[in-house]
Amino acid sequence: MFEQSGRVSRRRMLQGMGILAAAAVIPVFPSYASASPDDDFTKISTLLTGKAQLPENFTRVLLSAFSRIDSNFSSKVSKLQQWIEQQSLNASEISSKLAADSSMADVAHLPADILTGWYLGIVGKGDQAICVAYVEAFANQVVADVLRPPTYAYGAYGSWAAKPPLTIG
Numbered sequence: 154m155f156e157q158s159g160r161v162s163r164r165r166m167l168q169g170m171g172i173l174a175a176a177a178v179i180p181v182f183p184s185y186a187s188a189s190p191d192d193d194f195t196k197i198s199t200l201l202t203g204k205a206q207l208p209e210n211f212t213r214v215l216l217s218a219f220s221r222i223d224s225n226f227s228s229k230v231s232k233l234q235q236w237i238e239q240q241s242l243n244a245s246e247i248s249s250k251l252a253a254d255s256s257m258a259d260v261a262h263l264p265a266d267i268l269t270g271w272y273l274g275i276v277g278k279g280d281q282a283i284c285v286a287y288v289e290a291f292a293n294q295v296v297a298d299v300l301r302p303p304t305y306a307y308g309a310y311g312s313w314a315a316k317p318p319l320t321i322g
């Protein structure tokens with residue numbers, strides 16, 4: 154990428170600018186977000202987050218990201234959902250009951266993983282982590298009316314995404 158003199162060549166600069174321009178037109182949610190949300194995932198997410206309505210695009214993207222990391226994710230979620238229904242549990246009871254039930258050890262991590270996805274917008278850990286949301290992440294939505302991000306954009310989270318008004322003068 155760098156020439157001998159340590160300066161970027163005009164060709165490399167133009168290539169980089171072309172890549173950035175192409176990246177600007179890529180949709181916010183990746184193409185794998187077209188899968189329809191799984192009912193069990195939606196039910197568990199609704200229960201855990203306490204929100205009656207969840208954003209459909211965010212739900213799709215989270216589910217897709219979880220499924221990319223773990224090909225058995227949907228079956229694990231179904232197992233967890235059936236267990237929750239059989240036990241007639243509310244959200245505050247799930248964690249302690251899961252820890253006490255050795256037959257559910259393979260899915261005991263799911264509630265925390267799902268909540269991390271919704272509140273932080275991140276699915277997975279380490280090298281497999283996938284960031285699926287930032288502005289839409291619930292942790293940022295909760296504080297958006299009072300917290301100002303440490304940047305030159307002094308509005309609420311996401312305010313920098315809108316084009317500024319055109320001023321002539």
